[in-house]
Amino acid sequence: MKDHKNMKFATKAIHAGLEPDSATGAIMTPIYQTSTYVQEEIGNHKGYAYSRTLNPTRDALEKNLAAIENGNFGACFGSGLAAIDCVIKMLNPGDEVISTNDLYGGSYRIFKTIFEKYGIKFHFVPMDDVSHIHTKVNSNTKLIWVETPTNPMMNIIDIEAVAKISKSNNILLAVDNTFATPYLQTPLDLGADIVMHSATKYLGGHSDVVMGALVCNNEKIAKEIYRIQNSSGAVCGPQDSFLVLRGIKTLHLRVQRHCENGEKVARMLAKHPKVDKVYWPGFESHPNHEIAKKQMRGFGGMISFSLIGNKMEDAHALVKKVQLFSLAESLGGVESLIGHPATMTHASIPKEEREKNGIVDSLIRLSVGVEDAEDLIADLENALN
Structure with a gap:
């Protein structure tokens, strides 16, 4: 061995x-x-x-x-x-x-x-x-x-x-x-x-x-x-x-690409006029960014964001309009996924508890895949616009 x-x-x-x-x-x-x-x-x-x-x-x-x-x-x-x-x-x-x-x-x-x-x-x-x-x-x-x-x-x-x-x-x-x-x-x-x-x-x-x-x-x-x-x-x-x-066997190659794509998508979302808040530990404004820098070797490909106005119907409209991001439970695959925590992954948590923790009705969660980042960004921009 x-x-x-x-x-x-x-x-x-x-x-x-x-x-x-x-x-x-x-x-x-x-x-x-x-x-x-x-x-x-x-x-x-x-x-x-x-x-x-x-x-x-x-x-x-x-x-x-x-x-x-x-x-x-x-x-x-x-x-x-x-x-x-x-x-x-x-x-x-x-x-x-x-x-x-x-x-x-x-x-x-x-x-x-x-x-x-x-x-x-x-x-x-x-x-x-x-x-x-x-x-x-x-x-x-x-x-x-x-x-x-x-x-x-x-x-x-x-x-x-x-x-x-x-x-x-x-x-x-x-x-x-x-x-x-x-x-x-x-x-x-x-x-x-x-x-x-x-x-x-x-x-x-x-x-x-x-x-x-x-x-x-x-x-x-x-x-x-x-x-x-x-x-x-x-x-x-x-x-x-x-x-x-x-x-x-390909974990290191994939996660490196997830990180690179995740950063590009997070920075685009942070500038978009229809996006309210973006949650991604790579931002210097993230409350524990320094701890993330200390204990992690990259910030990953998971991002959550909420929409201006915080309406459930806006979140539903967005997940319908994307084409490359697939609406599905789970995460971490090579393909990009989009989810709505309040009705999907976190539906088993009572609404009052969810909202106390920031899981609002317009919150969207992305698992950014390993496709070309430019295509993923264009897909999100089209859906948001």
């Missing part, structure tokens, strides 16, 4: 955790489409007994993912929410979680509608100012859940500052790194205990797979993750594992 510790990112993405197939020399990891494995005798097998517990294709992906996040252990799941589900299952009734107030609607839904009834209490605070976390910390606090940049308001949370709070209070810190990807940000290096991904998004990168992942450094945490992964069984299949492995 190649030693990935001294590899640079692009080399790790292509080589870490991967070897030519021992049987044939195939350079691509084979899709081990099998549920079970023949054993020579009772208890004597080649490391694989049943594919829910361990599958060679998934195993390769988990090693590769751990390497690009600068972690020691990776675990993959059937979706991003299945990965979140695993983290919350590490807690007990009576435990409390402090989460950022602006976050993916599915995360909010699983916290409030699934786990709250099992006696786990959730607090949602604006973490762009980490001092707000202190107001909720008590002896029952067992987890801090961070998303940065946040979905959809692009708030930036200082991971290092939150890690200081979590360490001094013996609290687990988990960071949803879906928007930034390990190419732009490595939360474990900043003090996080667990990194979570919806691998559906940038890691897969081609809108053809649904998957989640967790990465950590601590062996005790890893054992608990693997126990829950195996016990609950929300694993991904070998075909999907193969697709995400393939996606990761």
Whole structure:
């Protein structure tokens, strides 16, 4: 196995955790489409007994993912929410979680509608100012859940500052790194205990797979993750594992282009007379721009913006008029997507809560793809005009 510790990112993405197939020399990891494995005798097998517990294709992906996040252990799941589900299952009734107030609607839904009834209490605070976390910390606090940049308001949370709070209070810190990807940000290096991904998004990168992942450094945490992964069984299949492995090989190339295009689109929107506010961490006027500069290696391809007059019908008209931006849930694929958080990704959050966090009726979220930026800008300008 190649030693990935001294590899640079692009080399790790292509080589870490991967070897030519021992049987044939195939350079691509084979899709081990099998549920079970023949054993020579009772208890004597080649490391694989049943594919829910361990599958060679998934195993390769988990090693590769751990390497690009600068972690020691990776675990993959059937979706991003299945990965979140695993983290919350590490807690007990009576435990409390402090989460950022602006976050993916599915995360909010699983916290409030699934786990709250099992006696786990959730607090949602604006973490762009980490001092707000202190107001909720008590002896029952067992987890801090961070998303940065946040979905959809692009708030930036200082991971290092939150890690200081979590360490001094013996609290687990988990960071949803879906928007930034390990190419732009490595939360474990900043003090996080667990990194979570919806691998559906940038890691897969081609809108053809649904998957989640967790990465950590601590062996005790890893054992608990693997126990829950195996016990609950929300694993991904070998075909999907193969697709995400393939996606990761071009992650650095794609995210670099997402960043370049994202900047051009954000700057155009900021000058447009029909646009009210633009949310993108690359602007010097962004409240936590300096923190973004410190902990990220680029500002990503996710942008949100609201329209002058803040009318729902204007937002609906705009998403109908664009031609290159496809109206769809999700993000992080090579093609550009446009969404309306209030009725799509964040519809599960009550309107009052949404608006308190800035998710107004005219808010539009863009996942800027890797097409030619000039075409994307022309498409948005035509729709806005």
